[in-house]
Amino acid sequence: MESSQITIRILIVSLVVLIAAAISGMAKGSDDAGLCGMTKDELFECKPAVVTGVATPPPPTAACCAALAHADLTCFCTFKNNKYLPLLGINSTRAMQLPSKCDPNSSAHC
Ligand SMILES: *[C@@H]1O[C@H](CO)[C@@H](O)[C@H](O)[C@H]1NC(C)=O
Ligand SMILES: *[C@@H]1O[C@H](CO)[C@@H](O)[C@H](O)[C@H]1NC(C)=O
Numbered sequence: 001m002e003s004s005q006i007t008i009r010i011l012i013v014s015l016v017v018l019i020a021a022a023i024s025g026m027a028k029g030s031d032d033a034g035l036c037g038m039t040k041d042e043l044f045e046c047k048p049a050v051v052t053g054v055a056t057p058p059p060p061t062a063a064c065c066a067a068l069a070h071a072d073l074t075c076f077c078t079f080k081n082n083k084y085l086p087l088l089g090i091n092s093t094r095a096m097q098l099p100s101k102c103d104p105n106s107s108a109h110c
Contacts, residue, residue, distance in 0.1 A: 036075035042067035050098060052091040065102035073099055077110035 034040050046064035049057050060068070077096070079085060085092045099106040 036079075037070060037072040038067050042071075046098060047090070049101070050090050050094040052086060052089055052094075057091075057094060060098055060102055064098075068099055068102050080110045 034043060038046075042064070045067060046060055049060040049064060051057055076099075080092055080096055082092065085095065096110050
């Protein structure tokens, strides 16, 4: 087998593993299983502000911003180019703007 084929195969396997991890982490899991220091409920609270397919999503709610304040933003930023986010209906551009929408002074830049 050519090495390029092997590389592609490894890439595909990695992607599938990542997607499976994202699904189990975001869609189900135990009650407070969340992502990047935010619980599922907190993530859900932020979702309307970052959805894709609407021209002007509503600003993040106070509950969302409160949750973001204790979230691990560095971790959050690793999702910036996550190809799986659009499949969840999340606009990653908007997701990355969330910290500065909550707090104009936020120093979180991805
Ligand atoms: C994602 O958000 C950006 C910034 O608000 C917007 O320009 C873009 O059209 C959005 N994309 C989708 C698919 O909604
Ligand atoms: C942003 O910083 C300015 C100057 O330090 C301060 O007056 C303002 O209250 C801050 N805004 C927020 C939302 O924290």
